[in-house]
Amino acid sequence: MFEPTDRAVTIFDVARLAGxxxxxxxxxxxxxxxVSAAAVEQVNRAAADLAYVRNPAAMSLxxxxxxxxxxxxxxxxxxxxxDDYLGRVVSSAAKVCAVExxxxxxxxxxxxxxxPLGALATDPTVHGVILVNTTHALLEAVSGRLVxxxxxxxxxxxxxxxxxxxxxxxxxxxxxxLIESGRRRIxxxxxxxxxxxxxxxxxxxxxxxxxxxxxxxxVVGDFTADSGQLGAVEVLRRWPDADxxxxxxxxxxxxxxxxxxxxxxxxxxxxxxxxFDDVPFAQYTQLTTSTHPVEAIAEAATRAVLDAxxxxxxxxxxxxxxxxxxxx
Amino acid sequence: MFEPTDRAVTIFDVARLAGxxxxxxxxxxxxxxxVSAAAVEQVNRAAADLAYVRNPAAMSLxxxxxxxxxxxxxxxxxxxxxDDYLGRVVSSAAKVCAVExxxxxxxxxxxxxxxPLGALATDPTVHGVILVNTTHALLEAVSGRLVxxxxxxxxxxxxxxxxxxxxxxxxxxxxxxLIESGRRRIxxxxxxxxxxxxxxxxxxxxxxxxxxxxxxxxVVGDFTADSGQLGAVEVLRRWPDADxxxxxxxxxxxxxxxxxxxxxxxxxxxxxxxxFDDVPFAQYTQLTTSTHPVEAIAEAATRAVLDAxxxxxxxxxxxxxxxxxxxx
DNA sequence: CTGAAAGCGCTTACAG
DNA sequence: CTGAAAGCGCTTACAG
Numbered sequence: 001m002f003e004p005t006d007r008a009v010t011i012f013d014v015a016r017l018a019g020x021x022x023x024x025x026x027x028x029x030x031x032x033x034x035v036s037a038a039a040v041e042q043v044n045r046a047a048a049d050l051a052y053v054r055n056p057a058a059m060s061l062x063x064x065x066x067x068x069x070x071x072x073x074x075x076x077x078x079x080x081x082x083d084d085y086l087g088r089v090v091s092s093a094a095k096v097c098a099v100e101x102x103x104x105x106x107x108x109x110x111x112x113x114x115x116p117l118g119a120l121a122t123d124p125t126v127h128g129v130i131l132v133n134t135t136h137a138l139l140e141a142v143s144g145r146l147v148x149x150x151x152x153x154x155x156x157x158x159x160x161x162x163x164x165x166x167x168x169x170x171x172x173x174x175x176x177x178l179i180e181s182g183r184r185r186i187x188x189x190x191x192x193x194x195x196x197x198x199x200x201x202x203x204x205x206x207x208x209x210x211x212x213x214x215x216x217x218x219v220v221g222d223f224t225a226d227s228g229q230l231g232a233v234e235v236l237r238r239w240p241d242a243d244x245x246x247x248x249x250x251x252x253x254x255x256x257x258x259x260x261x262x263x264x265x266x267x268x269x270x271x272x273x274x275x276f277d278d279v280p281f282a283q284y285t286q287l288t289t290s291t292h293p294v295e296a297i298a299e300a301a302t303r304a305v306l307d308a309x310x311x312x313x314x315x316x317x318x319x320x321x322x323x324x325x326x327x328x
Numbered sequence: 329m330f331e332p333t334d335r336a337v338t339i340f341d342v343a344r345l346a347g348x349x350x351x352x353x354x355x356x357x358x359x360x361x362x363v364s365a366a367a368v369e370q371v372n373r374a375a376a377d378l379a380y381v382r383n384p385a386a387m388s389l390x391x392x393x394x395x396x397x398x399x400x401x402x403x404x405x406x407x408x409x410x411d412d413y414l415g416r417v418v419s420s421a422a423k424v425c426a427v428e429x430x431x432x433x434x435x436x437x438x439x440x441x442x443x444p445l446g447a448l449a450t451d452p453t454v455h456g457v458i459l460v461n462t463t464h465a466l467l468e469a470v471s472g473r474l475v476x477x478x479x480x481x482x483x484x485x486x487x488x489x490x491x492x493x494x495x496x497x498x499x500x501x502x503x504x505x506l507i508e509s510g511r512r513r514i515x516x517x518x519x520x521x522x523x524x525x526x527x528x529x530x531x532x533x534x535x536x537x538x539x540x541x542x543x544x545x546x547v548v549g550d551f552t553a554d555s556g557q558l559g560a561v562e563v564l565r566r567w568p569d570a571d572x573x574x575x576x577x578x579x580x581x582x583x584x585x586x587x588x589x590x591x592x593x594x595x596x597x598x599x600x601x602x603x604f605d606d607v608p609f610a611q612y613t614q615l616t617t618s619t620h621p622v623e624a625i626a627e628a629a630t631r632a633v634l635d636a637x638x639x640x641x642x643x644x645x646x647x648x649x650x651x652x653x654x655x656x
Numbered sequence: 657c658t659g660a661a662a663g664c665g666c667t668t669a670c671a672g
Numbered sequence: 673c674t675g676a677a678a679g680c681g682c683t684t685a686c687a688g
Contacts, residue, residue, distance in 0.1 A: 008452055010665055021675045026667055034673055056453055057395050058665035060385035061680045067385050067395040067453075068431030071422070080423065082623065084608075087415020090422055094399070094434035095408065101453045103396030103431015106422035124336055124681090125384055125395075125429045225612055251608070258612045280412075280579070281609055284553055284586045295410065338681055349659045354683055362657055386681035389664045452665090 009050045018046035029054065056101050066127030069097060069305055070105035070120060073132045076194065080108035083223070083251075084279065085294065089132060089153065092298035100306060102127060109138065111194065121145040128305030130298075131160070133195055151304040151313065153297055154197035161313040163301045164197065167276070168204040170290040170320035174246050174274045175208040177288075177322060183244035183272055187217040189231035189256060191248045201248060201276070217242070221252050228255020236263075243271055244328065250275035250282045250289055257285070257327070272328035276320075286326035293318050337378045345378060346370035357382065384429050394455030397425055397633055398433035398448060401460045404522065408436035411551070411579075412607065413622060417460060417481065420626035428634060430455060437466065439522065449473040456633030458626075459488070461523055479632040479641065481625055482525035489641040491629045492525065495604070496532040498618040498648035502574050502602045503536040505616075505650060511572040511600055515545040517559035517584060519576045529576060529604070545570070549580050556583020564591075571599055572656065578603035578610045578617055585613070585655070600656035604648075616656035618648045 015025035020039055027035045028043040046052070060067045071090055073080055082090075086106075094104045105126075109116040120126050121143050128149035131138070139157035142150055147159045156162025171188075178186050188205050191198040206216040219234045221227035228247055232255070235242050247253035253275030260267055267273050275282060275289035282289045297318055304313040343353035348367055355363045356371040374380070388395045399418055401408055414434075422432045433454075437444040448454050449471050456477035459466065467485035470478055475487050484490025506514050516533050519526040534544040547562045549555035556575055560583070563570050575581035581603030588595055595601050603610060603617035610617045625646055632641040 008450065008665090011667095012665080022666080023668080023675055023677095024673085027674090030667075032668090036673055039673080055389075055665055057385040057388035058680090059667080060395075061383075061389055061682085062665075062667040064680075067388075068429070070426065082416060082419040082423070084412045084415060087412060087419045088410060090419045091410040091415045091434055094418055094422070094432055095410070097431070098398065098433040098435055101396070101433070101451065103425070103433050103453075104422055105426040105429070105431050106419055107426055122336065123429065225608060254609065254612045280553060281582065284582045285613075336681090339683095340681080350682080351659055351661095351684080352657085355658090358683075360684090364657055367657080383681055386664090387683080389666085390681075390683040392664075 008055070009052050011052070011054070014043060014046040014050055014052045017050060018042035053101070060124070060127075064124055066123075066125050068103040068105045068125055069093065069128045069130060069302065070107045070126050071130045071132060072107045072109045072117070072120065072134075074109040074111055074116070074134050074138055076111045076192070078108065078110050080106065082106075085223075085277075086132065088294045089298040092295045093130060093302045096299050096302040097306070102306070111135070115141065117141050117143065117146060128308060130301045130305060133197075135194060136196055148310070148312070149305050149308045151301045153301050154195075156315055159312065161304055162315045163297055163304065163317075165292050165297060165318045165320050167197070167320065168200040170276060170322070171201040171204040171246070172208045173320075173322045174276070174290060174328075175205050177324070178244045178246070178272060178274065178328060179208070179212050179214070181272070181328070184214060185217070185239060185242050186214065186244040186246065187219060187235045187239060187242050188246045189219050189221040189228055189235070189248060189252050192222050193220060198248065205246060221248060223249050223252060225251045225255035225258070228252035228257075229259045230255075232256040232259035244273070245271060246274045248276060250277040250279045250287060253287055253289070253327075254281070254285065257287075267327050274328040278323050282323075282325070288323065288325045288328035290320045290322050292320060336383070337380050339380070339382070342371060342374040342378055342380045346374035381429070388452070388455075392452055394451075394453050396431040396433045396453055397421065397456045397458060397630065398435045398454050399458045399460060400435045400437045400445070400448065402437040402439055402444065402462050402466055404439045404520070406436065406438050408434065410434075413551075413605075414460065416622045417458075417626040420623045421458060421630045424627050424630040425634070430634070439463070443469065445469050445471065445474060456636060458629045458633060461525075463522060464524055476638070476640070477633050477636045479629045481629050482523075484643055487640065489632055489643050491625055491632065491644045491646075493620050493625060493646045493648050495525070495648065496528040498604060498650070499529040499532040499574070500536045501648075501650045502604070502618060502656075503533050505652070506572045506574070506600060506602065506656060507536070507540050507542070509600070509656070512542060513545070513567060513570050514542065514572040514574065515547060515563045515567060515570050516574045517547050517549040517556055517563070517576060517580050519548075520550050521548060526576065533574060549576060551577050551579060553579045553583035553586070556580035556585075557587045558583075560584040560587035572601070573599060574602045576604060578605040578607045578615060581615055581617070582609070582613065585615075595655050602656040606651050610651075611653070614654035616651065616653045618650050620648060621646050
């Protein structure tokens with residue numbers, strides 16, 4: 001139908017086929033407002049017929065728009081360790097971006113840096129930023145140059161939309177489930193203190209305990225299985241009568257269970273254990289946990305920065321569901 | 329020392345500071361050969377002083393070089409499911425690319441597509457591609473336009489360098505370990521048949537068994553825990569006297585163990601189980617397995633496409649180490 | 657070995 | 673509402 005050329009089809013080709021100038025073609029393609037309905041019609045048809053797709057590099061250059069969305073992961077260490085969670089976030093973002101032929105980058109953001117966002121804000125290659133594990137301090141540092149093209153997986157701010165799972169409801173539901181099944185001395189192994197989104201889960205747990213006239217008992221972890229192991233040790237030392245532990249995530253729960261097993265403490269006979277995330281592994285370990293739609297969250301955050309308009313994107317919260325298995 | 333400007337420093341700035349033309353500056357920056365030592369010296373110093381960094385979008389446009397490296401994952405399904413392995417590969421690639429301000433993309437490559445690589449080969453935004461789970465047929469389809477900027481995690485070809493773990497040695501070592509600890513009726517739950525890199529592991533297992541005068545017994549899996557579960561069912565049905573099973577990966581091993589546990593078959597008392605990958609989880613499940621340096625592999629593959637020169641990059645094979653724990 | 661010039665594919669004031 | 677022109681930051685023949 002159209003002769004196949006070696007070089008890619010450009011905006012010039014669609015303009016010619018549509019019978020308009022490059023300027024007009026560009027206007028309709030960018031969605032500018034000053035264009036006639038007729039022009040819109042012709043250009044869109046021409047673009048479709050030619051299977052035209054804009055060259056992001058050229059857009060970037062003309063536009064100062066950037067060719068990649070970077071996932072900025074704040075961490076107390078300077079080097080970034082990639083865990084399964086982060087892997088899923090990056091992959092999901094990469095999959096979404098690929099259809100617009102935009103790449104993704106992975107950037108460590110050091111918690112104690114003076115201006116961790118400075119380089120990203122001025123980098124002409126960055127189209128937008130997805131913040132992971134962010135803090136309020138970092139959110140405050142989101143400068144004008146970044147506003148409108150940044151989203152946060154976790155806590156947000158006036159300027160930065162948040163997309164996350166409803167971990168507060170999940171923590172409350174877990175706690176309630178444990179209480180209803182007769183547990184009373186329920187401890188929680190939390191995440192790192194500097195990470196504000198952890199607060200939601202912890203507060204929900206504490207509140208649910210208090211509402212039931214029970215004493216909350218928390219121990220600090222860091223999302224790793226090792227910290228679950230250490231957390232279990234601490235829980236048993238401080239509260240030898242514990243009859244349940246909620247872990248901030250499944251990996252931590254696994255560590256908790258490993259320690260209990262090593263001590264020949266029966267789960268759930270002696271102590272019930274609940275996690276959070278419902279990673280594939282949880283199923284095979286019969287772990288009671290709550291779902292965490294990481295892919296959906298990452299995709300929504302990516303869309304938020306890709307489709308960034310003049311106004312701040314709305315916050316979005318995904319529901320979590322309790323998955324009852326054998327450990328609690 | 330230098331006045332901070334709002335706009336980024338361009339090649340023009342470094343040329344001026346170095347006292348040469350943009351052309352010359354560009355030549356030294358790109359590493360062209362026709363430049364005087366003096367020019368090289370001045371330009372490099374100027375670039376360093378100004379903390380100059382090239383704009384990939386502009387390079388891409390002038391160069392037809394692309395702004396992202398895409399990870400092409402071949403799969404028998406049309407949609408891509410992201411597992412932990414792929415997540416780690418993508419994240420590692422993204423981390424490496426980020427320092428050159430290049431993005432990564434994730435592209436499903438349908439196994440039965442007529443020309444799965446066609447779109448990537450002509451896409452001006454793709455700088456290079458990393459093939460994952462590739463087949464010989466796909467490798468044959470790597471066209472001239474892609475040669476020199478593609479690497480494969482798994483099998484390679486004359487045109488495509490391979491980077492992978494030495495899974496043959498790992499499989500042989502596992503098998504040998506099992507034999508030496510007295511096991512005789514050792515089965516293997518393999519990966520999908522269409523995936524050629526699986527062949528290395530399977531052949532090594534088969535060979536090691538035969539060398540010991542033992543009968544190899546294989547059952548097909550697909551890397552998932554579910555397939556381990558089903559695999560265990562099949563193994564027990566076909567060979568009720570089985571005393572060990574080697575799984576192609578840890579996830580599959582987990583499934584095998586879940587099934588054995590459900591049947592009250594003691595591990596390793598009745599049946600020993602060995603995995604492959606040494607995922608974080610393996611430690612907590614006391615799984616005997618072999619290491620798989622996924623991050624290092626992904627980084628090497630990424631470097632291979634980033635640093636692509638005129639000649640084919642060499643193949644690289646990473647060693648794997650047997651990790652003895654309780655299950656075998 | 658070096659510089660002036662054209663060009664990569666797009667966007668956006670600037671005049672109509 | 674539309675087109676001609678300039679410009680985004682780089683690279684690369686083309687002449688010297």
